[in-house]
Amino acid sequence: MIRTQEYNLNFGPQHPSTHGVFRLLLTLDGERVVKAEPICGYLHRGIEKLAESRTYTQIIPYTDRMDYLAAMLQNWGYVMAVEKLMGVEVPEKAEYMRVISGELSRLASHLIAIGTYSLDIGAFTGFLLAFRERETTMDLLEELTGSRMTLSFARIGGVAADAPEGWLDKVDKFMDKLPDCIDEYDGLITGNEIFQARTRDVGVLKPETAINYSISGPTLRGSGVDYDLRKAKPYGIYDRFDFEVPLGKNGDCFDRFDCRMREMRQIIRIVKQAIEQIKEIDGPVIAKVPKVLKPPKGDAYEEIETSKGIIGYYVVSDGSTKPYRVHVRRPSFINLGYLDEMLRGYLVADVVAILGSIDIMLGEVDC
Amino acid sequence: MIENATALVEELGKKFDYIEVNEQSSVIVPADKLLEFMQALKDDYGMDFLTNETAADYPSENKFEVVYNISSIEKGFTIMVKTSVDRDNPELPSVFPIWGGANWQEREVYDLMGIIFTGHPYLKRILLDYDYEGHPLRKDFQWKGGRE
Numbered sequence: 001m002i003r004t005q006e007y008n009l010n011f012g013p014q015h016p017s018t019h020g021v022f023r024l025l026l027t028l029d030g031e032r033v034v035k036a037e038p039i040c041g042y043l044h045r046g047i048e049k050l051a052e053s054r055t056y057t058q059i060i061p062y063t064d065r066m067d068y069l070a071a072m073l074q075n076w077g078y079v080m081a082v083e084k085l086m087g088v089e090v091p092e093k094a095e096y097m098r099v100i101s102g103e104l105s106r107l108a109s110h111l112i113a114i115g116t117y118s119l120d121i122g123a124f125t126g127f128l129l130a131f132r133e134r135e136t137t138m139d140l141l142e143e144l145t146g147s148r149m150t151l152s153f154a155r156i157g158g159v160a161a162d163a164p165e166g167w168l169d170k171v172d173k174f175m176d177k178l179p180d181c182i183d184e185y186d187g188l189i190t191g192n193e194i195f196q197a198r199t200r201d202v203g204v205l206k207p208e209t210a211i212n213y214s215i216s217g218p219t220l221r222g223s224g225v226d227y228d229l230r231k232a233k234p235y236g237i238y239d240r241f242d243f244e245v246p247l248g249k250n251g252d253c254f255d256r257f258d259c260r261m262r263e264m265r266q267i268i269r270i271v272k273q274a275i276e277q278i279k280e281i282d283g284p285v286i287a288k289v290p291k292v293l294k295p296p297k298g299d300a301y302e303e304i305e306t307s308k309g310i311i312g313y314y315v316v317s318d319g320s321t322k323p324y325r326v327h328v329r330r331p332s333f334i335n336l337g338y339l340d341e342m343l344r345g346y347l348v349a350d351v352v353a354i355l356g357s358i359d360i361m362l363g364e365v366d367c
Numbered sequence: 368m369i370e371n372a373t374a375l376v377e378e379l380g381k382k383f384d385y386i387e388v389n390e391q392s393s394v395i396v397p398a399d400k401l402l403e404f405m406q407a408l409k410d411d412y413g414m415d416f417l418t419n420e421t422a423a424d425y426p427s428e429n430k431f432e433v434v435y436n437i438s439s440i441e442k443g444f445t446i447m448v449k450t451s452v453d454r455d456n457p458e459l460p461s462v463f464p465i466w467g468g469a470n471w472q473e474r475e476v477y478d479l480m481g482i483i484f485t486g487h488p489y490l491k492r493i494l495l496d497y498d499y500e501g502h503p504l505r506k507d508f509q510w511k512g513g514r515e
Contacts, residue, residue, distance in 0.1 A: 227416075229443075299393075303436075327434075334471060
């Protein structure tokens, strides 16, 4: 192989394929990547520090601003950690509302992931179609929470409100329609020859490496590791639903993409079962919690499965109304930790394909 | 075989005489035994997934507490391991050789809390600017703004 002089290329921070403000300092040998240094922090707002001077309830809207494409899942992880700290029992109906709104959030996030990924690869149609269904999801979430993206729907002890009248039927109807839409994406994107040529055997991630580097979510499962917290250690009421965890075989970009695609079909299953079961439950959507929250001294760590991977909240209380320390284990951040090695040896054109397949959210990476 | 976190913590308490278990079932390890203990956790007990690594500052006790949440992929449970570092000399061995997942998490802790992880291959600021002064998550960090 002929070696030429290596040179540096700045990819980002202002580049549409980085899905935000993210910079990669690539060292190239011709068109091959020799080394890649990910540089993040352009969106760092210091949420962990800000949280120390807010009350427990005031922190919920900050969690929205991390992964704003799946805000409900962010809220949920945080309130679960505080509930564990306080020993609050969440009413059954609230758990169901969390599952339905959380899974809709996950759906919205996955639709963005596959839509923007097909755009990264060069398929504009896939992007438009995914946004069509995402719009319906956003409308449903808006009707429930009053907000399209920054939902702040979870509360410590439950959720903000019960479903408005007829809302569950609307969700049900949408879920009936969705399989046809996913078939359409499958035909247009997944089965597309150019798409497959661009993504198969690109950015291969071995299962043992993925585990070693704490990679989670569809990026981990694309490598064939069966680890979805909803199944591995069911939180909330996830043990009541019958669903599968889609796994990949080769751990390449295509498998990661396909995992998300198949996960969407599982979302339909979960939501349909949840709607079926919630109709028989009556009761409050929020537990009786005091107006001023003062969790006892101590710490708690809780983690849930979001659309990007495992989000964990570590909350320390000193017995006052404000948390002593809040730390967030952000899946997008940790999933990027192996990017350098993942990119080495591939072409510049593959960089976009590999980065897109990890599905990062910069608000969450930089926190 | 150990099937859940409680059983594992109990077993660890019997096996290693230098660890302590607190009432929330977190394992407290002295800093000088950290690497030895973590290696045993991974090799002998199959705790192969470092979920979370972070730190908290306790100036009143003159210490940082570094917190590790470690899971087993196969069994699906998580345990919490803690260790204390002297606030005047915040140095701790890196667990990067055991779990690669510590790579960016330790850089983040270093950046925001100022704990130096010895043996980390690339301990550089990750979220803040390279020439930033101070470590914002320390309790004595002075900052402008806020709500006072």
